[in-house]
Amino acid sequence: MAELVADFTLKRLRDWGVHRIYGYPGDGINAFLGAFDRAGGDPELIQVRHEEMAAFMACGHAKFTGDVGVCIATSGPGAIHLLNGLYDAKLDHAPVVAIVGQQAMASLGGSYQQEVDLVTLFKDVAHEFVHMATDPAQMRHLVDRAVRIALDQRTVTCIIVPNDLASEKAVEAPPRKHGTIHSGIGYSRPKVVPEEGDLEHAATVLNESEKVAMLVGQGATHAADEVVQTAELLGAGVAKALLGKAVLPDDLPFVTGSIGLLGTKPSWELMMGCDALLMVGSSFPYSEFLPAEGKARGVQIDLDGRMVSIRYPMEVNLVGDAKETLQALLPKLQRKEDRSWREEIERNVHDWWELIERRAELDADPVNPQRVFSELSKRLPEGAILTADSGSAANWYARNIKLRKGMLGSLSGTLATMGPGVPYAIGAKFAYPERPVFALVGDGAFQMNGMNELITVAKYWERWSDPRFVVLVLHNNDLNQVTWEQRAMEGDPKYEASQVLPDFPYARYAELLGFKGIRVDDPAAVGPAWDEALAADRPVLVEAVTDPEVPPLPPHITLEEARKFMRAVRHDPDRGAVIKESFRQKIEELIPGR
Numbered sequence: 001m002a003e004l005v006a007d008f009t010l011k012r013l014r015d016w017g018v019h020r021i022y023g024y025p026g027d028g029i030n031a032f033l034g035a036f037d038r039a040g041g042d043p044e045l046i047q048v049r050h051e052e053m054a055a056f057m058a059c060g061h062a063k064f065t066g067d068v069g070v071c072i073a074t075s076g077p078g079a080i081h082l083l084n085g086l087y088d089a090k091l092d093h094a095p096v097v098a099i100v101g102q103q104a105m106a107s108l109g110g111s112y113q114q115e116v117d118l119v120t121l122f123k124d125v126a127h128e129f130v131h132m133a134t135d136p137a138q139m140r141h142l143v144d145r146a147v148r149i150a151l152d153q154r155t156v157t158c159i160i161v162p163n164d165l166a167s168e169k170a171v172e173a174p175p176r177k178h179g180t181i182h183s184g185i186g187y188s189r190p191k192v193v194p195e196e197g198d199l200e201h202a203a204t205v206l207n208e209s210e211k212v213a214m215l216v217g218q219g220a221t222h223a224a225d226e227v228v229q230t231a232e233l234l235g236a237g238v239a240k241a242l243l244g245k246a247v248l249p250d251d252l253p254f255v256t257g258s259i260g261l262l263g264t265k266p267s268w269e270l271m272m273g274c275d276a277l278l279m280v281g282s283s284f285p286y287s288e289f290l291p292a293e294g295k296a297r298g299v300q301i302d303l304d305g306r307m308v309s310i311r312y313p314m315e316v317n318l319v320g321d322a323k324e325t326l327q328a329l330l331p332k333l334q335r336k337e338d339r340s341w342r343e344e345i346e347r348n349v350h351d352w353w354e355l356i357e358r359r360a361e362l363d364a365d366p367v368n369p370q371r372v373f374s375e376l377s378k379r380l381p382e383g384a385i386l387t388a389d390s391g392s393a394a395n396w397y398a399r400n401i402k403l404r405k406g407m408l409g410s411l412s413g414t415l416a417t418m419g420p421g422v423p424y425a426i427g428a429k430f431a432y433p434e435r436p437v438f439a440l441v442g443d444g445a446f447q448m449n450g451m452n453e454l455i456t457v458a459k460y461w462e463r464w465s466d467p468r469f470v471v472l473v474l475h476n477n478d479l480n481q482v483t484w485e486q487r488a489m490e491g492d493p494k495y496e497a498s499q500v501l502p503d504f505p506y507a508r509y510a511e512l513l514g515f516k517g518i519r520v521d522d523p524a525a526v527g528p529a530w531d532e533a534l535a536a537d538r539p540v541l542v543e544a545v546t547d548p549e550v551p552p553l554p555p556h557i558t559l560e561e562a563r564k565f566m567r568a569v570r571h572d573p574d575r576g577a578v579i580k581e582s583f584r585q586k587i588e589e590l591i592p593g594r
């Protein structure tokens with residue numbers, strides 16, 4: 001049988017180094033399914049339960065490997081399902097290519113079954129590159145451009161393939177004539193370094209300042225050594241945006257941890273006390289957690305010139321790679337001989353970790369979620385990969401988990417969508433079957449889609465050399481993060497109709513799938529549950545019955561927020577428990593050394 005457009009598309013993707021494509025079938029991509037079969041597993045189609053999950057898995061693959069992630073869906077409904085996962089990738093700058101089927105070319109414009117204007121639909125999410133193929137000779141350059149642009153721009157691109165075109169005979173090399181495109185494979189990231197004068201200027205700002213704060217994001221991922229050297233020279237503390245949590249280990253004494261609403265107190269103190277801010281590879285959005293305008297001098301390093309000076313008015317904007325730019329900057333920096341600022345930061349960090357431990361040990365009804373994360377943190381095996389879902393899990397992941405060198409972690413940083421916890425973990429496990437992977441998710445997110453994707457895990461886990469795929473479900477029967485937002489930001493009581501979740505036996509469900517299910521409703525059982533999970537010979541679900549009244553308080557709480565909060569809890573059906581728990585936490589925070 002002659003090679004079809006679909007076969008050629010997969011072959012071209014394989015030549016780009018794509019060996020796995022997450023997707024779900026439908027008649028818009030039937031020709032591709034035959035082509036996958038003929039491709040003999042390279043690339044392999046990983047069958048998911050919902051196209052949005054395929055996009056999340058492709059995004060997880062991209063985030064954890066740095067390579068392009070690819071997903072495929074049928075025309076109409078399948079394509080539409082992809083969107084939220086693709087937006088997650090776009091907003092977090094993960095390179096993802098979506099291949100989407102379309103109805104037959106002859107039917108387009110005829111209000112045909114499942115006909116959706118896909119170019120328009122994908123025009124926003126894949127605005128850097130979205131095209132529909134209408135001639136077999138286009139396929140080579142559409143694939144080449146979609147992959148290259150996704151990698152170069154760190155974004156989402158999309159190729160739409162009508163189903164009749166996909167079954168036409170492939171044209172591997174367009175004829176050599178006017179009006180044809182002759183593209184090739186390959187992409188290497190360039191070395192981007194700012195101008196010498198700008199580096200000098202940045203060094204002057206940092207050398208003239210006395211209290212330097214650094215904020216690093218995922219853009220600093222390959223610059224850990226340089227970030228540490230810079231922080232050492234400048235006597236700086238380093239805060240991490242959530243997507244940059246794995247950039248530096250949490251056991252370094254000058255790393256203040258996460259920043260923002262889910263952040264830590266030492267990060268807050270670092271930003272409020274500094275006289276210079278050095279931001280590296282981050283677009284952390286919340287300006288109120290950065291120094292007040294004019295209070296600190298600013299230097300920013302970012303590879304994307306569009307992203308500089310949009311969170312804080314910087315004095316020097318360095319457009320360049322984090323690693324290369326810091327390497328060029330380092331010889332120009334003078335070591336700060338007065339280490340008192342650094343010592344203050346280290347004391348704050350030390351006190352914070354003590355506080356975190358004390359908070360985790362507080363009694364709750366029945367289990368304090370912080371304890372679940374702290375006990376896991378102590379036991380994390382080497383090379384662990386963690387994902388967290390949007391919800392209170394993101395708070396405890398941000399604050400209670402101490403990532404060590406060599407570990408990876410991610411979540412939906414910018415879209416902050418519910419749902420990626422389990423599918424990111426699946427993407428991680430396919431990419432690194434030998435590494436233990438942990439998905440930390442709420443019961444709401446698990447009910448939304450995580451539980452369905454465990455069926456995908458049931459289908460594939462036996463091929464993973466390390467079977468440790470561990471899902472933590474925070475069983476609090478509540479959409480807790482939003483419940484606290486209602487209380488603290490709107491001043492409203494918990495609205496039970498929207499917030500209370502139906503009960504469900506999560507651990508028993510895992511057992512149904514052939515996994516190990518561990519239900520924990522006693523604080524003393526938390527540590528042993530993790531030991532058991534880590535020793536398991538199959539995927540594990542740890543169902544922790546946690547107390548929804550433990551507040552994921554911001555690192556500081558404004559008077560206005562506190563006032564609204566108190567007004568709300570007075571009218572809240574659970575108010576007794578709320579007041580007791582939050583007061584204890586607040587007291588712990590306010591009285592150091594207690």
Ligand SMILES: Cc1ncc(C[n+]2csc(CCOP(=O)(O)OP(=O)(O)O)c2C)c(N)n1
Nearest residue numbers: 391392417418442443444445478479480481
């Ligand atoms: C797709 C989507 N829908 C709604 C939200 C708003 N939201 C953010 S966190 C959250 C609650 C999550 O509840 P759960 O998963 O049970 O975690 P918990 O906070 O209870 O630990 C909601 C509804 C969102 N971020 N994404």
Ligand SMILES: [Mg+2]
Nearest residue numbers: 442443444478
């Ligand atoms: Mg919940």
